[in-house]
Amino acid sequence: MVKGSTAVSAVRKDAEKVFITIYDYDAATLEEHEVQVTEECFRFKDNDRITWINVDGINRNIVNKIGTYYGIHPLLMEDIASMNQRPKMDEVEGILYCLLNMLYFNPKEGAVEYEQISIVLGKDTVITFQEDASRDVFDPIREKLRMANSRLRQRGADYLCYSMLDIIVDNYFIVMEKLGERIELLEEEVIRCSDKLTLAKITHLRKELIVLKRNLVPVRDLIGSIMRSENELLEEGTLKYFKDVHDHIIQAHDLSENYRDVMVSMQDLYINNVNLRMNEVMKVMAIVTCLLAPATVIGGIFGMNFDVIPTLHNQWGFYSAVAAMLVIPVIMLIMFKKRGWF
Amino acid sequence: MVKGSTAVSAVRKDAEKVFITIYDYDAATLEEHEVQVTEECFRFKDNDRITWINVDGINRNIVNKIGTYYGIHPLLMEDIASMNQRPKMDEVEGILYCLLNMLYFNPKEGAVEYEQISIVLGKDTVITFQEDASRDVFDPIREKLRMANSRLRQRGADYLCYSMLDIIVDNYFIVMEKLGERIELLEEEVIRCSDKLTLAKITHLRKELIVLKRNLVPVRDLIGSIMRSENELLEEGTLKYFKDVHDHIIQAHDLSENYRDVMVSMQDLYINNVNLRMNEVMKVMAIVTCLLAPATVIGGIFGMNFDVIPTLHNQWGFYSAVAAMLVIPVIMLIMFKKRGWF
Amino acid sequence: MVKGSTAVSAVRKDAEKVFITIYDYDAATLEEHEVQVTEECFRFKDNDRITWINVDGINRNIVNKIGTYYGIHPLLMEDIASMNQRPKMDEVEGILYCLLNMLYFNPKEGAVEYEQISIVLGKDTVITFQEDASRDVFDPIREKLRMANSRLRQRGADYLCYSMLDIIVDNYFIVMEKLGERIELLEEEVIRCSDKLTLAKITHLRKELIVLKRNLVPVRDLIGSIMRSENELLEEGTLKYFKDVHDHIIQAHDLSENYRDVMVSMQDLYINNVNLRMNEVMKVMAIVTCLLAPATVIGGIFGMNFDVIPTLHNQWGFYSAVAAMLVIPVIMLIMFKKRGWF
Amino acid sequence: MVKGSTAVSAVRKDAEKVFITIYDYDAATLEEHEVQVTEECFRFKDNDRITWINVDGINRNIVNKIGTYYGIHPLLMEDIASMNQRPKMDEVEGILYCLLNMLYFNPKEGAVEYEQISIVLGKDTVITFQEDASRDVFDPIREKLRMANSRLRQRGADYLCYSMLDIIVDNYFIVMEKLGERIELLEEEVIRCSDKLTLAKITHLRKELIVLKRNLVPVRDLIGSIMRSENELLEEGTLKYFKDVHDHIIQAHDLSENYRDVMVSMQDLYINNVNLRMNEVMKVMAIVTCLLAPATVIGGIFGMNFDVIPTLHNQWGFYSAVAAMLVIPVIMLIMFKKRGWF
Amino acid sequence: MVKGSTAVSAVRKDAEKVFITIYDYDAATLEEHEVQVTEECFRFKDNDRITWINVDGINRNIVNKIGTYYGIHPLLMEDIASMNQRPKMDEVEGILYCLLNMLYFNPKEGAVEYEQISIVLGKDTVITFQEDASRDVFDPIREKLRMANSRLRQRGADYLCYSMLDIIVDNYFIVMEKLGERIELLEEEVIRCSDKLTLAKITHLRKELIVLKRNLVPVRDLIGSIMRSENELLEEGTLKYFKDVHDHIIQAHDLSENYRDVMVSMQDLYINNVNLRMNEVMKVMAIVTCLLAPATVIGGIFGMNFDVIPTLHNQWGFYSAVAAMLVIPVIMLIMFKKRGWF
Numbered sequence A, B, C, D, E: 001m002v003k004g005s006t007a008v009s010a011v012r013k014d015a016e017k018v019f020i021t022i023y024d025y026d027a028a029t030l031e032e033h034e035v036q037v038t039e040e041c042f043r044f045k046d047n048d049r050i051t052w053i054n055v056d057g058i059n060r061n062i063v064n065k066i067g068t069y070y071g072i073h074p075l076l077m078e079d080i081a082s083m084n085q086r087p088k089m090d091e092v093e094g095i096l097y098c099l100l101n102m103l104y105f106n107p108k109e110g111a112v113e114y115e116q117i118s119i120v121l122g123k124d125t126v127i128t129f130q131e132d133a134s135r136d137v138f139d140p141i142r143e144k145l146r147m148a149n150s151r152l153r154q155r156g157a158d159y160l161c162y163s164m165l166d167i168i169v170d171n172y173f174i175v176m177e178k179l180g181e182r183i184e185l186l187e188e189e190v191i192r193c194s195d196k197l198t199l200a201k202i203t204h205l206r207k208e209l210i211v212l213k214r215n216l217v218p219v220r221d222l223i224g225s226i227m228r229s230e231n232e233l234l235e236e237g238t239l240k241y242f243k244d245v246h247d248h249i250i251q252a253h254d255l256s257e258n259y260r261d262v263m264v265s266m267q268d269l270y271i272n273n274v275n276l277r278m279n280e281v282m283k284v285m286a287i288v289t290c291l292l293a294p295a296t297v298i299g300g301i302f303g304m305n306f307d308v309i310p311t312l313h314n315q316w317g318f319y320s321a322v323a324a325m326l327v328i329p330v331i332m333l334i335m336f337k338k339r340g341w342f
């Protein structure tokens, strides 16, 4: 839920309130439970139906209780309780473990927010640990689980795990779509009416893209590792689905590279525009100052108090001097114009 | 048909009108059909002639109907109906699937446009799904199909598939040729008479090059994957033809890198030119202002109202003062010139 | 103990005082010794308990004595006595050898300091050679050794070696956390009130990041080499612990890349801000100078000593002239404003 | 023969006049022929001597005639007739085919020119197709062929093929030597007396280096492919000769990278020099203008027409005022100097 | 002996005077000879002692004589006589051949100089060919050869070859140490008192680093190739020594990357400092000019010759005007200060 900051976070505070929901299903039926006491979820372990245990809120006690019962290695329990982890995949003693982030776009701050999620795939079991109870991206999965004839209900726990990764990655695209819109708006702003804040906005967006990319690269590796793992928890028929997610995450990465290039050349354009405008102002100022200088000199010449100054007593003297004050700048102006100086 | 935008597009709207044309041929004869009802194209499936089904317009219903009949996996059907996909190649259950873009050059906007195409290679069958009925790059293939003695008519569906990739890649070169001409024009503009719009044009062209490169890299991988695939749909004798396309796409990529380098150094040159010209103007202004300052001072000196000012009553005083006003700048000018300041 | 300097250091001076401490343990008991004479530590070699010999201070004599007794190859003894070595792992004749740096953050100078450590893993033995007796990062290990029921006491010398690498890498994160805080502070400074020193600070922090990264990359390779080594000194069950450290070091590297990107764009922002502020000042100066020039000219016109100057004898002449001196700049100002020049 | 342009060239126009020369030799004797009718060269095919057929000028008819007779695949014939191809190596049906460019340095334009050459190695036969009859780099080979005791005469067609690649690559070094001289001259120009044209020259040289590098990278791959090919046309004893050419092309590539680095830092230096000189001029102008401003003010003060102005009637008033006009700038100058402002 | 220039050198001139020294040894005895006639060194070939033949000065005749006698392939003899070769390793017909450069630091010019050396390892024989008789880095080897109990005397020709590579690489560190000192000095200069020459110095040092790196990368590959070669000339026990040199050369490369980064950010810092100082000067000038402009205007106002100018006849008029001339700049100054403009 933290937005992209540069500091490595310290240790996680245990959540006070943890919500556990259970989806226990096979092709025929689905049971949904909200569990009050952690131990309630143990009874689903050895039935031969698929069980999804979703834990909202990270509390070391509960992680340890569930982890111990379901045979999750202590190192993995540490990872589940960690903060700001790099997305990764691990296979330890009959468990396939994925840690990654769900991304959300916060339209108010224009920021990419993330919530760490651990997906534990065991035999006929998927356990997910989320940081934040108030949101996730799994609603479409819940809906499909409730539809008896959905493919999700026909297939095993590995397919459920795939569906989760798929929907998380699909959500990356939604976040990128939002970022893309911001980039396009900013692009117009740069071309039309950029001001002091524009560079700050560009820098901000580039940072959000870094947050994004920091997620895309390791998630791509994560899914690649699953494809190569030959873990017995994964049926062969599910492999092509993971390959599909892999295609998507590669495309997302490609797009993010594209965004970065656009941002770099946008920044170039912005800086150039600022310089051009500044240059124009300075040029006009310099030209005006320069054009008025001869008039000052002429004024000075005929303001001198010499006894003998020709034309001083001539009737048209003043008019000639003023005319010179006008004509000289005009000539200069024409010369400047000819040389293309403005 | 969309031009290179930074936004990830949303979901595709199904085409209302879909055109299906069929080329059913062997070495001896060719039948061309325009099909009104999707099901009409099913009867070509199990004859032992080569069949090319070209579907213009993407409509999920029709994709599903044809896909189901020809054994295309649901994930591939999703890819066919997707938008803004990254070019890719896939082999699923007896199908070799290629998704890539045909590129066109829009001379009015100087933009690279693209149209997504899916090429489905099955046994004795090639099915192509195009987004836009109004254009494609396959006319030379249609002509060769109509020539009984062409190599295309002598060989199998894999050679037809190769011919399509070959002509698509050949078209990339045509687009690049157009971009190359624009680059050369812009290069001359930068050297001779660049103005405010020039940088915008450079930025625009760089963006078009990004669009181009985003297609070249994955298409190179796509063709490389076909070469390594050892799919039984591909006869061994066709391999060297795919290798030839591979050579071409590598060359296209090489050329695009070259273009990018040229654009970068063009932008450097442009910015340098703008600075040089600006500097020249400012320098002249500063020099003129500076040269006139002594005259102002002299005017001020002899314009003071002291009772006793030497030379004030001298007959040649005025002329001496004005002479000084002229001589001092000339001396300064000579000094400036000597130091190579202009 | 040296802070990150660019010079390759010359030869190491032998430490005058060397402290040797021994932890000899099995699951049941732990003995701690401070050894006065080097030879005292030889008697622990062939007991069947785990022995950790920690040597604080590098003295070639002592390194050679211990090395010869414990079968460390002369090349490794050279490495132990070397300075400013690149982190590396080596397997020579029944020894697994790791050389790396412990990092500390010096808050006064904002600098990353490092101390070279050699970890020699032999049969039931770990020998560590540290440069600096006054500090290391192993206190948590010492505490766990003193707890009879800790996992460290249950397992072999390879687990002790893992624990050391783990705690060293964990400490990298602590150093990075401190650097991250500095980066955030600097970021605010750049946005709010950057001055001349800011760039020096940015450059300084970038150098610290280079010191950091120079350690991360080879330590990642070091741990990767251990994982792939299949050395018989490593029990298979310890492998997943090394994999965990590997994950952490990869994450640290990732984060350091992230820091570097932030620093680069911070520097861009700083330079841009400096330019913007400078531009603003120069613009205002140029505008003021330019606005006052017409007044100077008008003053000059009516200060000329011609006999005939219209309005000179008019009662309102002076006021008109002064009015013109005010009105002209105001008109200019309005024009400048309209063109958005300030 | 075309110099390095950014446009992809269109289709090649067939040469009107084609020159075919034949060298048919073994250790004992050498026959040289100029062939008038293409078919004349067919009679050398099945004698058991080595035959080199050199075709100067690309004409599709003749390429096809020879290609068909000597069993060159149609795709290769297309490559021979192509323009602006990327250097490549191919093995098709008993033929080893190399396409690359001979480079020449045009001293007038300071440009790298290239001529595409196809080398077809068949059994006891080498056929070369050149674009331009007026020049090539093979004269040393012709001379060695005429020497009965040369190694070339003792060995097979593969050694002839090697000799060609060797001499082409040796010529790359000659071109680079010329470029290197230009770079050194330009370097001196940048340091001593760079003017407006210097950047254009730098940009020009950088483009020539791109042309060069575009040839080096694929030729390196080409020779690497030959070394790995295990083609039966290549005797094992010839392999070390190809390895030698490989070493040379790697060195050439290395050197070109070096040149590029030098060019980049030269451009940096140039831009910095231009800025420094501009800055110096502007600084002097600003200082002169600034130094004269107080004098103007003093002149203005005592030029005012107030009835009561102190010192106005004093005998030394004028001299004091002028003295102030001189002293104040001198004081300012000293202050500026002290702060190191010029 | 040549310093790092950008030009590819032409052909080597044969040395007129060549010095040949021979070290013929086993564990028991050592013979040192200075050979006058090349053929004298042939008699050491088939004794069963280790022979080191050191040839100072490259003369094709002598290279050919020795090469032919010791079975060195003509291509290798060409390499020995070549100039400015890229470091490389080759195995041809029972010979292991290394070509690399010894680096020296020329403190007068601050330049990295190099001398090409060829090391030919044959059975019980090492032949070295150096360009320059006046210097090399092998004196420590000569000393160890003279010590009967040194490891060098106990072991074979491969260990002698290792010792040479080791000492050459150790010398790279000495050169780098010198460069590092220069970098540190330059760094202080940039921070304290950089002038016009500083950038030239930075550019010079960057070029020296390029010379360095051009040697490090291929030498790393060279030693890596030896490690992987499985040549029978290398005893298995010597492998770990080559691994040690490999570690060192990797570290040297690492350090050179580090130097390069430091140089880049030093250049950034320098350019920024130059700009900052220039900006400061220009700002002060602009402010002074701007502050004096109102005084000029006021002087002009009361210098006008209107009949009716208020306060002109007032006793305090002049003082008020001068006061205004002082007060207005002070007010402006306060405003500028408040906005943080200086």
Ligand SMILES: [Mg+2]
Pocket (backbone or CB within 6 Å): A075, A078, A079, C244, C247
């Ligand atoms: Mg962990």
Ligand SMILES: [Mg+2]
Pocket (backbone or CB within 6 Å): A056, A115, A130, A131, A132, A133, A134, A135, A136
């Ligand atoms: Mg949640």
Ligand SMILES: [Mg+2]
Pocket (backbone or CB within 6 Å): A166, A167, A169, A170, A244, A245, A248
């Ligand atoms: Mg998806």
Ligand SMILES: [Mg+2]
Pocket (backbone or CB within 6 Å): A166
């Ligand atoms: Mg999907």
Ligand SMILES: [Mg+2]
Pocket (backbone or CB within 6 Å): A213, A214, A215, A217, C254, C257
């Ligand atoms: Mg990252």
Ligand SMILES: [Mg+2]
Pocket (backbone or CB within 6 Å): A261, A262, A264, A265, B206
């Ligand atoms: Mg870009």
Ligand SMILES: [Mg+2]
Pocket (backbone or CB within 6 Å): A244, A247, B075, B078, B079
């Ligand atoms: Mg898909």
Ligand SMILES: [Mg+2]
Pocket (backbone or CB within 6 Å): B056, B115, B130, B131, B132, B133, B134, B135, B136
């Ligand atoms: Mg279409």
Ligand SMILES: [Mg+2]
Pocket (backbone or CB within 6 Å): B166, B167, B169, B170, B244, B245, B248
């Ligand atoms: Mg083609």
Ligand SMILES: [Mg+2]
Pocket (backbone or CB within 6 Å): B166
């Ligand atoms: Mg073709």
Ligand SMILES: [Mg+2]
Pocket (backbone or CB within 6 Å): A254, A257, A258, B213, B214, B217
């Ligand atoms: Mg891309």
Ligand SMILES: [Mg+2]
Pocket (backbone or CB within 6 Å): B261, B262, B264, B265, D206
């Ligand atoms: Mg470039």
Ligand SMILES: [Mg+2]
Pocket (backbone or CB within 6 Å): C075, C078, C079, E244, E247
């Ligand atoms: Mg070592």
Ligand SMILES: [Mg+2]
Pocket (backbone or CB within 6 Å): C056, C115, C130, C131, C132, C133, C134, C135, C136
């Ligand atoms: Mg310590």
Ligand SMILES: [Mg+2]
Pocket (backbone or CB within 6 Å): C166, C167, C169, C170, C244, C245, C248
């Ligand atoms: Mg850890």
Ligand SMILES: [Mg+2]
Pocket (backbone or CB within 6 Å): C166
């Ligand atoms: Mg831990």
